[in-house]
Amino acid sequence: MTLDTRVHAVPPITTTPLFDIAVDLEPPLKFGPGPLGRRTLYPASRGTFHGPRLRGEVLPGGGDWALYRADGTMSLDVRLTLRTHDDHLIHMTYGGRWVIPPDVRADLADTATRHHIDPARYYFRTTPLFETGSPKYGWLNDIVCVGSGYLIENGIAYHVAQLT
Template sequence: MTEPTLRSSHLFTLALDVDPNSADLGETPYGRRRIATVKGGHFEGEELKGTVLPSPGGDWLLQRRDGILMLDVRLTLRTHDDHLVYMHYRGMRHGPAWVIEQLNKGEKVDPGQYYFRTTPWFETASEKYRFLNRIVCVATGRRDPAGPVYEVFQIL
């Protein structure tokens, strides 16, 4: 059996601007479903940087009955040199009730107080950034008052 060697390289930091007025579908058979529009954002790393296009882009959120928030996010990134990259990720956020309550109020909370992880995937036709089509990434997140911020890492 070959065990994976988990080494990573920081790919970029992603900050999103999310519309606070999400569509609240209410209690579904799976939990409370909300759909939030991503209005834009930016990303920056050593190899690529740019902006998040305002539309289409969104976060299909599911607040499970056990308190875990599930994320399903789809974005279009425009690099500083005008290449387009589709980014999507799934993930989860959870923590003690008092921490989640503060986050839901838009307050700043130490990210060490809660778990916030995602698994980003990329798709692009760009020759320059084609390496994104063949990498595996993980991200750590934090919820700032202005919106979510992710540190995206390529698994080597």
């Protein structure tokens, strides 16, 4: 096969830390099995985020409308409202995948201890996007991010980085 001459070298994708976010979750609402898999809502009750350029709180009312596929992988569909420390609102959405190997699933079933499981034992990645009307934080409207997730006591956390 010959190389397509239209393909060019481009600078490598790099990342810059944006923030770390911790989200407390309410008990899940299980919709049961549907045509695409098992749908479960994990309501967000509150949380915090901190980074070099912004910080604040996660407001109640968002959540993850997760879909568990037949193979056990969770597809994320998350919507959160962030309020910055200086009172600007930011809409954060992200999809992603949480792939849990079969040998880790039993350990994750124990809600009292699952946050102690090493995140290296599973794959939990997201693709956050933002929307805001704030002139101060309008730069968020034009960036793409990636996140690496892990469990914490009473919820989830992510390290979010901007693709540069």
